[in-house]
Amino acid sequence: MSEKQFRPTEAELEILHILWEHGPASVRAVNERLNERREVGYTTTLKMMQIMLEKGMVERNTDSRSHIYVAVVRESDTQKQLLNRFLQSTFRGSASQLVMQLLGNHKATDEELAQIKELIRKIETENQ
Amino acid sequence: MSEKQFRPTEAELEILHILWEHGPASVRAVNERLNERREVGYTTTLKMMQIMLEKGMVERNTDSRSHIYVAVVRESDTQKQLLNRFLQSTFRGSASQLVMQLLGNHKATDEELAQIKELIRKIETENQ
DNA sequence: CTTAAAATACGAAGTCCATCGTAGTTATGA
DNA sequence: TCATAACTACGATGGACTTCGTATTTTAAG
Numbered sequence: 305m306s307e308k309q310f311r312p313t314e315a316e317l318e319i320l321h322i323l324w325e326h327g328p329a330s331v332r333a334v335n336e337r338l339n340e341r342r343e344v345g346y347t348t349t350l351k352m353m354q355i356m357l358e359k360g361m362v363e364r365n366t367d368s369r370s371h372i373y374v375a376v377v378r379e380s381d382t383q384k385q386l387l388n389r390f391l392q393s394t395f396r397g398s399a400s401q402l403v404m405q406l407l408g409n410h411k412a413t414d415e416e417l418a419q420i421k422e423l424i425r426k427i428e429t430e431n432q
Numbered sequence: 433m434s435e436k437q438f439r440p441t442e443a444e445l446e447i448l449h450i451l452w453e454h455g456p457a458s459v460r461a462v463n464e465r466l467n468e469r470r471e472v473g474y475t476t477t478l479k480m481m482q483i484m485l486e487k488g489m490v491e492r493n494t495d496s497r498s499h500i501y502v503a504v505v506r507e508s509d510t511q512k513q514l515l516n517r518f519l520q521s522t523f524r525g526s527a528s529q530l531v532m533q534l535l536g537n538h539k540a541t542d543e544e545l546a547q548i549k550e551l552i553r554k555i556e557t558e559n560q
Numbered sequence: 561c562t563t564a565a566a567a568t569a570c571g572a573a574g575t576c577c578a579t580c581g582t583a584g585t586t587a588t589g590a
Numbered sequence: 591t592c593a594t595a596a597c598t599a600c601g602a603t604g605g606a607c608t609t610c611g612t613a614t615t616t617t618a619a620g
Contacts, residue, residue, distance in 0.1 A: 314521050315578065321524060331597080348579050350598070355577090369586060370597065383533050386522050391539065393442050394514050396449060399534055400544035405511050406527055407551055411519065416528035421552055423535055424545055441607065459567080476609050478568070483607090497567060497616060 310377050310385055316356055319349070320382065323362065323375040330370045438505050438513060444484055447477070448510065451490065451503040458498045 312320055322337045323329060329337075335349040353373055356362045365372045395402045406412065412420070440448055450465045451457060457465075463477040481501055484490045493500045523530045534540070540548070 313577065317521050344578095345580060347581075347598090351579075351600085352577095354599080380533065383522055383529075384537060386518075387530070387533055388539075390514075390518050390522075391534070393445055394511055394518075398544075399540040400547045401511075402515070402534065403531060403540075403544075403548050404551055405508065405515055406519070406530065407548075407555060409512060411516075412527040412531075416526075416531075417552055417555065419528045420531050420535075421549075423532055424549055424552075427535060427545065443608065472608095473610060475568090475611075479570085479609075480607095482569080499568080 310359075310361060310382060311389075312356075312361060312377075312382060312386075315352055316361065317382075319352060319356065320361065320375055320377070320379075323373065324379045328365075328372045328374040330372055332370060334373070438487075438489060438510060439517075440484075440489060440505075440510060440514075443480055444489065445510075447480060447484065448489065448503055448505070448507075451501065452507045456493070456500045456502040458500055460498060462501070 318338060318341070319334055322334050326333075326337070331346070331350045331353055334353065335344065335346050338344045338349060353362065353364075357364060357373075361375070361377050362373045363376050364374070391397055391399060391402060395405075407417070407420075446466060446469070447462055450462050454461075454465070459474070459478045459481055462481065463472065463474050466472045466477060481490065481492075485492060485501075489503070489505050490501045491504050492502070519525055519527060519530060523533075535545070535548075
């Protein structure tokens with residue numbers, strides 16, 4: 305299980321990122337975080353989170369007057385889901401082409417490069 | 433110049449991939465290619481390509497009755513554009529996290545891994 | 561020349577997304 | 591207690607995307 309087809313939109317992703325990072329939060333709290341990045345009306349955020357509730361991406365606790373929302377989907381699962389799709393549609397499934405494009409454009413710091421090298425080393429030894 | 437903000441949709445990308453791979457082509461030809469993957473009506477493909485023309489993603493030669501379309505945007509530019517956005521929205525800009533997710537899920541063949549290693553080596557020597 | 565096939569042009573519908581306004585409800589503090 | 595602030599519910603709108611049907615034009619064959 306857990307192989308559901310969650311496909312959060314960009315606006316939904318923004319909210320999920322906040323919930324993933326800060327844990328359960330009220331609409332007010334999420335809206336304030338959002339507004340650090342861009343202007344969004346309170347009821348817009350509210351509506352978004354209600355829709356996400358319908359879609360099953362989040363759950364909420366309604367004990368107190370201001371409901372507390374929590375992410376149901378996991379960050380890594382969501383990223384995996386979206387990445388697979390992106391890989392297909394934009395790079396026709398070629399992972400190396402994607403990485404080339406990514407690394408070829410100075411998108412990674414030295415530290416990140418080191419991390420990636422380490423990961424490749426692990427995969428290779430693992431494959432022996 | 434050439435730093436325009438092209439953001440092809442998934443359907444548009446499918447068509448671009450065909451044009452990139454096979455070069456200039458008629459609507460009929462593109463539609464046939466598309467139908468190898470999924471069922472699409474001819475006029476749907478036609479309309480899509482006309483919209484892409486408006487958006488400036490493609491140009492066409494109308495000398496002959498069946499117009500010949502050609503991609504204007506470059507594959508690598510488009511991929512770069514989409515990748516940057518995807519990296520931001522899904523991985524909050526962390527390139528290494530993206531690569532981890534990608535490689536951590538057996539999405540790369542041994543050959544691809546080798547290519548990536550080689551690329552990293554080049555970047556590193558380049559940075560000396 | 562006439563007709564049928566093939567192509568283009570274009571409007572329109574349906575869906576999804578993001579946004580917001582308004583109405584109604586609940587708590588609180590003066 | 592009662593006015594006000596804070597919150598939820600929900601409808602509606604506008605735009606982008608995708609799809610397709612219909613009308614029109616062009617070509618080619620007989």
